Amino acid sequence: MRLHNDSATEAFRTEFSDWLDENLPDPAEATERPHSSADTPAWARAFQAKMFDDGWLVPAYPPEFGGRNAGLFEQLVYFEELGRRDVTRSFNPQGLGIVGASIVSFGNDQQKRDYAIPILRAEMMAALGMSEPNAGSDLAGLTTRAAIDGDEFVVSGQKVWTSGAHDADMILAFVRTDPDAPKHKGISALIIDTDTPGVTRRPFADITGPDHTDFNEVFFDDVRVPRKNLVGELNDGWRICNGALAHERAMLWIMWSQGLDKMLREFLSELRGTAKADDPVVLDKVGKLVADAQSLRLLGNRQLAKQQRGLVPAEQSILKMMGSEAQREVALLAVEALGPAALDQRRVPGHSSVFASDKHVVTWFNRYLFGFAGTISGGTSEIQRNIIAERVLGLPR
Amino acid sequence: MDFELTDDQLELQRTVRDVLAQECPPDLVRAVTEGGAADELWDTLVSLDWPGLTIATEHGGTGYSWVELAIVLEEFGRAVAPGPFLATVTQFASAVRAVATPHQASHWLPLVASGAVTGAFAVDEGAGTWLLDGVSAAATCDGEDLVLAGTKRYVLDGATADEIAVVVRLDAQLRVVVVPRSALGVDAFAPIDATSVHADLDLDGCRVPVDRLLGEGDATEAISAAIDEALVAISVSTVGTCQRILELDVEYAKERRQFDVPIGSFQAVKHKLADMYRDVERARALSYFAALCLAEGDSRAAVAASMAKAAAGECQQRCTQDGLQIFGGIGYTWEHDLHLYLRRAKVGELTFGGASQHRQRVARLTLAGGLA
């Protein structure tokens, strides 16, 4: 155990930090904002492509996918540098982190060339079509059907919550290809271009406001998808659902950790010097959240240290649950500490850098609501607790 | 950072666990709880040189870091080990090391390392916060002697330790005096946990030679640092105890059947256990971080110590409450071992400031820029 990194890791940090100094866009040019999770302003596309080309987009990848085969702790300091400057890598996070990653892991060479690389270089925007009206936590219960017809699939059914689909060029859709197999065994992953005839996208607003339209219902009416768009093996889609994040799986916690650090930092800077900064009830809650943030960082680091030693860590399962719940708690505390001032939506904390991805979630009340995106999507907090109980503690199903 | 134990540290963990499984089984804890003694356990620990684990080799110790001490303490908590280890090593020796002159340290620390002397650390005077502004016990010089006045409360091992490091005011300065227990009025508690007995001490009229006054000048900072060490020790030991409660509960939830299924298949039980697991992992991480800060002399040690104490407090609260609930009626019996662990877990929370006090300290230090 030791507190500090070795010098090679710190040298990696310096190299990346220098690169950022050199290549970060001029904030004056970064004025155009994204209006969905698959809408990337021109300046951000150019920056993402530059990161890809210089091997700084996903350091864990080999150079052909925008990386430099970085080790675990190199990846960690990379994210620390991004976090310190509040810089987001991609305004299409499901594209970079899930869809692109799935194709890099499971796709064939042509799919990697035609989809993964364009997604990573922000030339193509991607959406993730997993959830359906009747398949949420029980994702394997999905019923969108893809029947084989010659060298095509014919897809019919519906997805929902498909973030950014209205701005996306393609959807990685999980579909049922064998209705007779047990439910986890009859699923496949298909790349569906959104301009294919029969695809209808209906965006709808989320809880944060009528203008914040990121969700979509996506309808498939006899959509003909070429067989070459099958990612991985037929009926092997469940493995892709679970392995989609393979390349950066070890780093997932960072997102929770940095999001929490950032919110806490911003809240504390607002709190400092106010009467509430002496209120024992507020201080009590602040102390809890500071400890949450620190423990998240520590558990994340311990997970990396275990992986580095070739062990299979169990920390992962608690990090998402802790991080998302703590984020929601910080926002709630900020709302409560503001009191009636939180009622006015014009009151906008002005902390986020222009390179941050969460510009649309500005007031503390909206941040509180947005906190539920963390505790609901990607496996709800209840599902996380089931996973901890069953897979980590070994309790019976 | 590298936040996982090294192979050597894992080896130490296994050794300590094995020794305690042998020398400190639940039967021994139960015997102590029912009025027995655990002198042999202490003799064994002394024969293994564990009292001197973190004492420098020049003072007859092993010279290990605080991380190794944390490993030992976690196992002690796991086994609810009774005896003078905690107070002697993590309170008395910490206070001496922090405050004493080199000459005084070379007198007292070898005595601790060899097991010749057991110790305690007397700070609080009734507020229950262990905050130094609550100290009003006084020392005055009278020729070659110091004369003490006041009372100290809630002193771990205050009724049994050989020597007690007492925090007093002398000429408006905070100082530490080492006082033989035999020179004090002692009022031992009828303890909720017989493996950690506290006592109130009456200092009035106690007279000791002036060379028992540690260090030179005001020792406020050094005493705070020693208290931080005590906090980390209690935290990591509480983590060990809670880890054991969690293990007992998980075992029981797999075994005990109702409605024809193991109770561990009920989600109300699963989610309680998942939250216990989270709280144990969180408190363990923060405790080892604090130990690592102490080991490396990092400036975050104070805030880290309070984070650890707060997290351990939250962890014990959940583990004692849900831990007992999951056992149902059998957990409510004297015969079942569960209460041995519950008692120990609770003691840690009630001393050296509870979780809420430490959360507030973390917040104040952070607002002041303490965890940049």
Ligand SMILES: Cc1cc2nc3c(=O)[nH]c(=O)nc-3n(C[C@H](O)[C@H](O)[C@H](O)COP(=O)(O)OP(=O)(O)OC[C@H]3O[C@@H](n4cnc5c(N)ncnc54)[C@H](O)[C@@H]3O)c2cc1C
């Ligand atoms: C902001 C946001 C963005 C999203 N983006 C996408 C996207 O881009 N693509 C996509 O495919 N999906 C997306 N989703 C959907 C998301 O994955 C689902 O909402 C999630 O899986 C939960 O499914 P559900 O909404 O149907 O809730 P349900 O599964 O119906 O759950 C309802 C409640 O029941 C509880 N529950 C369910 N099962 C259990 C159980 N076994 N044990 C205990 N409690 C249980 C849940 O915890 C929850 O509290 C997004 C969701 C949000 C909020």
